[in-house]
Amino acid sequence: MTQPISKCTIKDVAARANVSVGTVSRVINGNPTVSREIVNRVTAAIVELGFKPNAAARSMRSNATKTIAFVVSDISNPLFAKIANSVERILKDNGFFVLFANTGNNRDREIKLMTLLDVGRVDAILLTVSDEKDPEILGGIKASRLPIVLLDREIDIDLDAVFSDHRSGMKKAAEYLWRLNHRRIALITGSLSERPGRERLAGFMEAHTDLGARFSPDLVRSGSLSEEFGFQETYDLLAHADRPTAIIAGGNRLVAGAIRAIRQLKLRIPDDISLIGCDETDLSNLLDPPLTVIARDMEAIGRAAGLILLRRLSNGAELKPAKVMLPTDFIIRGSCAELSGRAT
Amino acid sequence: MTQPISKCTIKDVAARANVSVGTVSRVINGNPTVSREIVNRVTAAIVELGFKPNAAARSMRSNATKTIAFVVSDISNPLFAKIANSVERILKDNGFFVLFANTGNNRDREIKLMTLLDVGRVDAILLTVSDEKDPEILGGIKASRLPIVLLDREIDIDLDAVFSDHRSGMKKAAEYLWRLNHRRIALITGSLSERPGRERLAGFMEAHTDLGARFSPDLVRSGSLSEEFGFQETYDLLAHADRPTAIIAGGNRLVAGAIRAIRQLKLRIPDDISLIGCDETDLSNLLDPPLTVIARDMEAIGRAAGLILLRRLSNGAELKPAKVMLPTDFIIRGSCAELSGRAT
DNA sequence: CTGAAAGCGCTAACAA
């Protein structure tokens, strides 16, 4: 095994192989205009010296870092982690690294991050912003010279983006509950300043409209995707006399909060309350009864995002922004009960 | 808002402010030997031009990238994600970015990654290797000129490391089951070529020895930390006539597999089988009954790792490698039953 | 086909 005792540069290789640095560079970059003879000599020298081209110097010349940033609110959310995993896999195959950054849903951090990254540190950004309307955030995005791919966000700037079809999944879920004779269905979901919250609400309302059903505003709780919000709203919903018979928790953390609240109130799923969750997690399968969910393929989302990024990076800026919509899947399991009596 | 239409360099700033590039550099780096007057002028020029110092050029000079690599088998494992999150937070506060890479527990990928990173792309590595004895992996680590912090791994090279005290947690768990009159206790855990698997087994054995208990080898299944392994071994364990009365699943994915197997066999926890898991996940709290677990503070692990890294990076290589052992916590919940009859 | 040389943007001597 070669021991790269001290950092060695292209110069050392050149000296060792008795060629010029330019030639070494050509060999490294697979330039075909080098004779077999010399390629061999240089390659040998590279191996013997354990030479590795310095990334900083390269990116300084080429203006490419071969790394992309993955910016989300919280990488420890298993969903983001899955997307990150998938993104990394596809990007790695193309010689890219993934830098990741948490914003903690903090507006200022998001803005700061944009400028921190836009210094030749990464070639592009995979982004999930916390507020699609915030002028400062939009300003930061506009000011960035980097290609950006949006993850499930819709803003006023025309960018590459990959979306999930929350709306139709939600619609199916609400209709399903209706068919089980539920008439008081509650929805807990994220803020309306983020696409997932808006789309889920839209699907929920669409279902009601199509069904000719009345829509009870106090049964809709939109605010945040946090577990805490899920807990509080579920608790509040169920503590009232006129409680819903079913809850749709529109967000994977919200589900955890909802279940916690249901437990605490000593209610049973689905006998006392029917529950539908979002996204596949350990919870959905391993809960007893298993959870009926609106799911999506995180792997596919990451793959799509990675592919779009690669496309943009190789085809330049003239490309029309790609918008990819990925489906959701409504998976019926055991967490919803059929109601016998017609509740109006 | 300043629009950085075209990339502008230190030179442009110098021209604009009527000073030399050296002075601009001094201002950027907060060198105190610059007059107030000029600092203001340069700062103004920087703001007006929207100048941001190029990271590649800087790291080429300073030999520091201000980014560290986080290398694990699978970032989508919620535990790693939590550590990553915590690491990122502490490192970010010190101006560092985190690059992450999945190895998928693939030996070759681990080795390749080391050389891919050791090109001035990162300043240090946070590492979890898949096999502590593999000579090629060890070779790769030795060959690396980068500071490395090991996460819960023990190898023949003296490096910074942070460990979890799996052993004592496991011991407590086994003793607890014994006190509940369990006499056939099974352990499913990871490979013995990784520290967690070894330590968990050691704790398990220690408990038996201290208790003067016989030790049934076929009740110990060590192999992998995957959910699939957890499923298969649990299934196998429970399908036999002479089945254990309790299972300890030593690994967070193993728990998921174990529960799945138990469900499939239509067994109830804890009436038919007692179960102890490892690490806090949604599962542990939200399962019914909630899971008794050997837990640890992932946040603390990430913080410790980040701090050690920072220390090494600022104090240089002469420092004696730090070894930090973080505790585990045995949390009793409802997944273990007390046996009445003495089953010898 | 190969070598020489000019930078990429920045920092850090060394001068002034």
Added chain:
DNA sequence: TTGTTAGCGCTTTCAG
């Protein structure tokens, strides 16, 4: 206190 300049390691003309 400020300006000048020599590189950091590499790629890429431009000659030869």
